[in-house]
Amino acid sequence: MFTRLPAYFKDFGLDVDVRALLVMQRAFQKGLIKTLGDIYNVLKGIIVKDPMHMGPFTKAYYSYFMNIEIGERESLEDAILRSEYFRKWRDDQIDRFGDDAEDETWVHRFLDQAHLTQYDIKEVLDGRDIWDKDSGDVEDENWDALHEEAIEKRLEKMADYSDLSLEELLERMQQVREQQKGRHSGGSHWIGQAGISPYGFGGAAKDGIRVGGHGGGKMARRVLQDEKYFPVDRDAILNDTNVDAALSSLKGVIQESSTEYLDVKQTIQQGLKRGGLFIPELKYETDQQLRVILLIDNGGYSMDPYIRQVQLLFRKMKTRFAHDLETYYFHNTIYDRVYEDAQRRKAISIERVLEKDKAYHVFIIGDAAMASYELSKTSMNTYRALCQHFTKICWLNPELERYWKHTFTIMVIKELVPMFTLTPNGIEKAVVHMNRKLKSANEI
Amino acid sequence: MADTTFWTGSQHYLCDPALAQSFHIARTLGMPLLIEGEPGTGKTELPIQYARDLGLDLFIYPTGSKSNVDQFVGRFDHVKYLRDSQIEILNAQRSEKGLDASLHTSGRNTENLSDYVIKGPCAQAYESANSVLLIDEIDKAPREFPNDLLYALSHRKLVMPESGDVIEVSEENMPAIIITSNREQELPTAFKGRCIYHYIHFPDADTMQKIVSKHHPKIEDKVVDRAIDIFYHLRNIGLDRAPTTRELLNWLKYIKDTSSEAAIEKIEKLEGLGALVKTQADLEKVQRRVLGDSEDYFRRSTPN
Numbered sequence: 120m121f122t123r124l125p126a127y128f129k130d131f132g133l134d135v136d137v138r139a140l141l142v143m144q145r146a147f148q149k150g151l152i153k154t155l156g157d158i159y160n161v162l163k164g165i166i167v168k169d170p171m172h173m174g175p176f177t178k179a180y181y182s183y184f185m186n187i188e189i190g191e192r193e194s195l196e197d198a199i200l201r202s203e204y205f206r207k208w209r210d211d212q213i214d215r216f217g218d219d220a221e222d223e224t225w226v227h228r229f230l231d232q233a234h235l236t237q238y239d240i241k242e243v244l245d246g247r248d249i250w251d252k253d254s255g256d257v258e259d260e261n262w263d264a265l266h267e268e269a270i271e272k273r274l275e276k277m278a279d280y281s282d283l284s285l286e287e288l289l290e291r292m293q294q295v296r297e298q299q300k301g302r303h304s305g306g307s308h309w310i311g312q313a314g315i316s317p318y319g320f321g322g323a324a325k326d327g328i329r330v331g332g333h334g335g336g337k338m339a340r341r342v343l344q345d346e347k348y349f350p351v352d353r354d355a356i357l358n359d360t361n362v363d364a365a366l367s368s369l370k371g372v373i374q375e376s377s378t379e380y381l382d383v384k385q386t387i388q389q390g391l392k393r394g395g396l397f398i399p400e401l402k403y404e405t406d407q408q409l410r411v412i413l414l415i416d417n418g419g420y421s422m423d424p425y426i427r428q429v430q431l432l433f434r435k436m437k438t439r440f441a442h443d444l445e446t447y448y449f450h451n452t453i454y455d456r457v458y459e460d461a462q463r464r465k466a467i468s469i470e471r472v473l474e475k476d477k478a479y480h481v482f483i484i485g486d487a488a489m490a491s492y493e494l495s496k497t498s499m500n501t502y503r504a505l506c507q508h509f510t511k512i513c514w515l516n517p518e519l520e521r522y523w524k525h526t527f528t529i530m531v532i533k534e535l536v537p538m539f540t541l542t543p544n545g546i547e548k549a550v551v552h553m554n555r556k557l558k559s560a561n562e563i
Numbered sequence: 564m565a566d567t568t569f570w571t572g573s574q575h576y577l578c579d580p581a582l583a584q585s586f587h588i589a590r591t592l593g594m595p596l597l598i599e600g601e602p603g604t605g606k607t608e609l610p611i612q613y614a615r616d617l618g619l620d621l622f623i624y625p626t627g628s629k630s631n632v633d634q635f636v637g638r639f640d641h642v643k644y645l646r647d648s649q650i651e652i653l654n655a656q657r658s659e660k661g662l663d664a665s666l667h668t669s670g671r672n673t674e675n676l677s678d679y680v681i682k683g684p685c686a687q688a689y690e691s692a693n694s695v696l697l698i699d700e701i702d703k704a705p706r707e708f709p710n711d712l713l714y715a716l717s718h719r720k721l722v723m724p725e726s727g728d729v730i731e732v733s734e735e736n737m738p739a740i741i742i743t744s745n746r747e748q749e750l751p752t753a754f755k756g757r758c759i760y761h762y763i764h765f766p767d768a769d770t771m772q773k774i775v776s777k778h779h780p781k782i783e784d785k786v787v788d789r790a791i792d793i794f795y796h797l798r799n800i801g802l803d804r805a806p807t808t809r810e811l812l813n814w815l816k817y818i819k820d821t822s823s824e825a826a827i828e829k830i831e832k833l834e835g836l837g838a839l840v841k842t843q844a845d846l847e848k849v850q851r852r853v854l855g856d857s858e859d860y861f862r863r864s865t866p867n
Binding site: 136138145146149150160163164165167168169170171236238323338379396397398399400401421458 | 569575580583584585587588589591592599616633641642645646650677752755756759760761780
């Protein structure tokens with residue numbers, strides 16, 4: 120049953136593998152999972168590895184365990200309200216306790232119960248302990264007794280599944296899922312009666328003792344309404360929201376290492392000074408190299424919207440890693456020169472660029488779209504020369520890949536310079552490509 | 564027995580329930596807890612306060628750009644070993660000539676290699692049962708470091724270099740391992756996969772009030788309210804580097820010595836702003852937006 124979970128969650132863009140299941144199995148054995156809220160908690164710790172995952176995770180969780188599908192930009196309340204699962208739960212509650220609340224209150228109760236964790240239960244139990252000890256001092260005996268009884272009732276209904284095996288629990292869940300799907304299964308034997316609900320859905324807190332204290336439901340609600348938690352579209356052309364994602368992909372071009380090695384020269388020198396007592400001198404070396412040449416096409420209106428983003432990206436990169444970054448500009452395509460300033464007044468010849476150390480990473484950013492006569496032989500030769508000299512070179516195109524084949528010049532340049540889209544994913548591919556090249560060059 | 568009781572914070576530390584639960588899950592499963600979040604939200608405080616509250620041994624490994632796994636686990640001190648062996652030769656030569664030994668190895672014996680193993684925080688934590696191990700700011704480490712760490716953390720067994728001593732820890736005595744990161748660099752997926760992950764959200768005003776009262780219990784509520792108001796306002800005007808909990812606490816430390824009326828006045832005038840805002844550009848922005856120094860603003864924005 121649970122075997123489908125990894126694949127299911129993967130469809131929501133989450134990285135889940137079999138190991139997650141094993142960890143969950145272990146959590147179950149250790150008694151960490153006793154309610155549905157616990158499952159949410161534990162799975163969250165295992166699966167969510169970035170605040171960006173919270174949104175998709177909550178969606179996947181509601182869909183998998185409760186069959187509640189949350190639509191794009193839909194609030195959790197709305198999704199719950201229109202779900203079969205919620206309706207059955209509410210009918211069941213109304214049968215037992217009567218209808219005494221508005222929709223909103225029902226949703227709150229539902230969330231409180233769905234996210235009820237063993238910690239909450241424990242808190243109530245602990246609270247009762249204190250109560251028991253203090254009861255002598257409480258003046259209003261009647262009030263006290265009333266509440267104690269209420270808590271008793273409440274706790275009885277609180278499900279404790281420590282005796283069930285994982286398989287049994289899952290089987291029950293599966294049954295519930297099946298029931299949700301079948302139309303005429305009838306709400307009456309919906310699991311959740313007489314305190315055997317695997318979900319911790321006991322009686323509603325009619326008696327005024329609310330449990331879901333730690334606000335798992337509140338969190339889930341906030342997550343789904345907060346744009347921050349929606350995953351950044353890694354396939355969208357660079358924009359203000361995904362520039363950080365792009366930056367983290369770009370970091371891959373930094374070669375960084377920290378090694379400790381024997382400083383032979385120093386060891387001999389110091390050893391001679393000590394009169395032949397040679398003590399190895401160790402030296403740490405952190406090697407962090409990032410040198411980038413940026414060639415930006417800033418001619419023509421087609422590129423205007425992207426230039427600011429590109430500059431923002433690389434400026435961030437520069438301030439974060441403080442390395443060598445050189446920017447040159449060109450118009451449409453590179454002939455025999457590029458420009459040092461954005462106004463394209465100070466020209467430097469391409470030979471000067473080619474004299475630079477070939478360890479530079481070169482990013483050419485442009486849409487590579489021009490009239491075919493503009494892409495002359497000189498220009499093509501320039502690209503060839505660049506690729507020959509700089510092994511780590513790539514072209515980032517703000518045009519989406521599916522449109523490339525409609526532009527002749529893109530197809531030509533693509534053959535000369537490895538081309539990727541100017542998206543976080545594209546940049547990541549570009550970085551992988553650059554690093555791979557580097558490796559094979561080292562092997563030779 | 565490993566401590567798997569549920570810990571919800573101490574007198575001096577307000578532990579967010581969600582964090583407390585993640586921490587409990589991590590300890591119960593014997594997995595490291597990876598905490599990420601904005602700087603100044605109390606990531607490092609969790610293990611420190613936890614260890615202090617329960618009286619457990621705490622071992623800290625502060626990560627830096629030169630970190631490697633040897634420092635974390637244990638390394639062999641070749642320098643000392645060589646020195647001692649040279650001293651032995653020297654002393655032998657001297658005794659041949661009937662002189663006293665002038666240099667000592669301070670009890671170390673070159674025959675016993677374990678004398679020269681310098682144990683890192685990880686080895687020390689594994690040796691003392693039920694301790695707390697903090698790996699601080701792992702995002703500062705070189706890129707391979709987290710992956711190298713994986714092996715050390717996923718086996719409950721360490722082999723010391725050269726001496727071959729084995730340090731083993733039982734599942735019950737496994738230390739509580741906490742790793743913090745400021746997200747300055749993305750950690751490898753495989754590494755994150757072996758941790759329980761928790762992201763600390765920036766506390767809301769109510770929680771912030773509780774945090775403040777844990778640190779500065781003597782400040783009057785109305786002063787705290789006003790300070791928190793302004794603090795969240797500053798966070799919302801889009802500074803490059805928004806002030807964090809730590810900075811609010813420092814600011815209040817500066818303010819708390821005066822009477823509450825004077826303190827409120829100080830707060831409204833943003834005295835001691837340097838404790839909250841740390842860059843020049845931000846300071847200017849605050850002066851423009853919050854203090855309403857419009858004259859200054861116009862003067863500055865007119866092109867020369």
